[in-house]
Amino acid sequence: MLARLARLWHRRAVPEPTSHPFEAELSVVGSSPFLWCRQRRERPSLYSTLASKSLERLKANHPGRVRSTIAAAERILRHEFNLLGSGPFVPADADRPARGPEGYVPIDWYLDPVRGLRFPQGVPHKTWNLYEMRPANADIKYPWELARCQHWVTLGQAFQLTGEDRFAREVANELDDFVESNPIGLGVNWTCTMDVGLRAVSWTIALELVRNSSALDDAFWAGAYTALYAHGLSIRNNLENTYEVTSNHFLSNLVGLQFLAAVFADLPEGAAWNAFARAALEQEMTVQVLPDGADYESSIPYHRLVTELLLGSARLGDHQGAPMSARYRARLRDMVKYLAAVTRPDGLIPQVGDADDGRLHVFDGYGTASPQDGRHLFGPARAMFDEPGWLALAGESGGWEAAWWGFDERMPAPSPLPPVEPIGHLFPHAGVAVTRSAAGHYLIATNGVVGTNGFGNHKHNDQLSFEYHHAGIPLIVDPGSYVYTSDPDMRNRFRGTLSHNTVCVDGIEQNELRPGMLFRVFEMSNAEHTRFEDRADAAEYVGRHHGYERLSEPVSHERTFRLQKPSGTLVIVDRLTGRGAHDFRWHFHLAPGIAAERGDETTLSLTGRGGRWRFVLPVGLQVSIERAAYSPSYGIELPCVAIDLSLRATLDGDQCFEFAISL
Numbered sequence: 001m002l003a004r005l006a007r008l009w010h011r012r013a014v015p016e017p018t019s020h021p022f023e024a025e026l027s028v029v030g031s032s033p034f035l036w037c038r039q040r041r042e043r044p045s046l047y048s049t050l051a052s053k054s055l056e057r058l059k060a061n062h063p064g065r066v067r068s069t070i071a072a073a074e075r076i077l078r079h080e081f082n083l084l085g086s087g088p089f090v091p092a093d094a095d096r097p098a099r100g101p102e103g104y105v106p107i108d109w110y111l112d113p114v115r116g117l118r119f120p121q122g123v124p125h126k127t128w129n130l131y132e133m134r135p136a137n138a139d140i141k142y143p144w145e146l147a148r149c150q151h152w153v154t155l156g157q158a159f160q161l162t163g164e165d166r167f168a169r170e171v172a173n174e175l176d177d178f179v180e181s182n183p184i185g186l187g188v189n190w191t192c193t194m195d196v197g198l199r200a201v202s203w204t205i206a207l208e209l210v211r212n213s214s215a216l217d218d219a220f221w222a223g224a225y226t227a228l229y230a231h232g233l234s235i236r237n238n239l240e241n242t243y244e245v246t247s248n249h250f251l252s253n254l255v256g257l258q259f260l261a262a263v264f265a266d267l268p269e270g271a272a273w274n275a276f277a278r279a280a281l282e283q284e285m286t287v288q289v290l291p292d293g294a295d296y297e298s299s300i301p302y303h304r305l306v307t308e309l310l311l312g313s314a315r316l317g318d319h320q321g322a323p324m325s326a327r328y329r330a331r332l333r334d335m336v337k338y339l340a341a342v343t344r345p346d347g348l349i350p351q352v353g354d355a356d357d358g359r360l361h362v363f364d365g366y367g368t369a370s371p372q373d374g375r376h377l378f379g380p381a382r383a384m385f386d387e388p389g390w391l392a393l394a395g396e397s398g399g400w401e402a403a404w405w406g407f408d409e410r411m412p413a414p415s416p417l418p419p420v421e422p423i424g425h426l427f428p429h430a431g432v433a434v435t436r437s438a439a440g441h442y443l444i445a446t447n448g449v450v451g452t453n454g455f456g457n458h459k460h461n462d463q464l465s466f467e468y469h470h471a472g473i474p475l476i477v478d479p480g481s482y483v484y485t486s487d488p489d490m491r492n493r494f495r496g497t498l499s500h501n502t503v504c505v506d507g508i509e510q511n512e513l514r515p516g517m518l519f520r521v522f523e524m525s526n527a528e529h530t531r532f533e534d535r536a537d538a539a540e541y542v543g544r545h546h547g548y549e550r551l552s553e554p555v556s557h558e559r560t561f562r563l564q565k566p567s568g569t570l571v572i573v574d575r576l577t578g579r580g581a582h583d584f585r586w587h588f589h590l591a592p593g594i595a596a597e598r599g600d601e602t603t604l605s606l607t608g609r610g611g612r613w614r615f616v617l618p619v620g621l622q623v624s625i626e627r628a629a630y631s632p633s634y635g636i637e638l639p640c641v642a643i644d645l646s647l648r649a650t651l652d653g654d655q656c657f658e659f660a661i662s663l
Helices: 001-007 021-028 031-041 052-061 063-077 143-148 150-163 167-180 193-209 216-237 248-263 270-286 302-320 327-342 375-385 390-404 490-496
Strands: 425-426 432-436 442-446 465-470 473-477 503-504 529-532 536-543 555-566 572-588 595-598 603-610 611-616 622-630 639-660
Touching: 021 031, 021 216, 021 270, 052 063, 052 150, 052 536, 063 150, 063 167, 143 193, 150 167, 167 193, 167 216, 193 216, 193 248, 216 248, 216 270, 248 270, 248 302, 270 302, 270 327, 302 327, 302 375, 302 603, 327 375, 327 390, 327 425, 327 432, 327 473, 327 595, 375 390, 432 529, 432 536, 442 536, 442 555, 465 572, 503 555, 595 622, 595 639
Parallel strands: none
Antiparallel strands: 425 432, 432 442, 442 465, 465 473, 503 572, 529 536, 536 555, 555 572, 572 639, 595 603, 603 611, 611 639, 622 639
């Protein structure tokens, strides 16, 4: 195993080292691979390793989740995956034969299962160019997602829950398979350091969970930790902090390095990784997280990912007896508060901005949980920060999730959950105003700057757009983001103004989008908040943006949202200010399962999920009810309908248009 891994070390036009870097590092401390690996297995270093007492309590308290976790692991044994909207698929590598007494079938780590296309192998990561080298319009996110190996954690949990070696052997087989198919530094699965970092987290957790398996010999462990050490060198030498801005990619690099540092803590390189990662994470907490606790990329799904990354880092520090700074922890707490505030009555997060379903690690519902669900964070966050109010948001899975984060002792026994607390708050830096009432009425309005320090990589043109639920039923929703590089036209359509619940003037974007720049938005709107009030009877937000003032005859847009808390009635008033003739177009994206039909000239009827609502419009608008699509997560389109309203009008100062939705 060691000899083969040495041959698979990054192939360069220079002589290979006489020994693998891991062996050289071990020689510094006077150890050998077999000896070091035995010692490592005797001293677990991660928070996800449960004591036997905690494991037994977990099995007693969550029998349903035990069964579903084992069922997920069984599917993984059959190499059945469902990633990023792919639908079920089995990525068998036809170029490599089955091997071993169990007939293990190698995985195709290069497959886009949606389009049936394979990415080329053997390309040095430094020379990779997606648009020049990919086959047709293949989506690189599919091989990247599979190669994060986040399913290994499920295999490790299944081994812990059953004691059956077959789950541990699958980890061993897949590790050997991956190393064979993806030599260090070669191929698409080394081109994005974010994915290398997240894969490192998966490997560190899974290897520790299966460390007591009698089916894995010394040769396996030496090879496994040799490969894992190579991940650390790859991350450290290819950090994603050399672009114009840092983002969740760099955070994933750092957290991956921190997990690796925990594993290799007794080696000089491990100590250096730990010092670097922790210092950089402390810095990035102030760079990437806004003063009101929101991730600066202008996306709630990415906020969920960044919160998980930084929460995992803090938890690892606590577990090691080396907590992150008080400043870091205070800002992290604000991040969880923001996530708690924007959570919808149904427990999901609104699709504001981009979404690609990213996770740090998956301890519950692998392959079946909704990527739109962020509740897995509230269990461990509640335990870390002693916030009882987050227990209700965590739901029934709170105790299960918290236990795998090492918080079994701090979680209360399963019991009826308290009601979710109402919220009414403006997050001025994020550009988000949210209200959630005790009756399940919910409104979130967006009006923010172009994020990521003006780069706008995950920002949508959603100024003065909104999502609205009545009595817990989603009626009007953000459309989501669907896909990235595989379909540029759809990418720009889903992030454009005309797809959001706002008004578009003369067909121009609120902020400039350039069709070929799929991860850039150019600030034009200069959003501002005029007023936010949260009273017992109603919540009201007034905002303005200036994106249409670059027209030859400028127009400014001010919108007032008023949610009446007892009834759930929503009133929207658009104030358009300017001069000259303009084309105005309003868009209202209905949730899947909600239908619309015409009433009289100023009334629409919304129906679905056992309810009926009245949508009152201004006089004189042209009404069109169109087929549309809603994307709850990456790669998925669900059919829905949208209401498009249009008017050609001449402004001479202010003109107001009022809409209302009520029972």
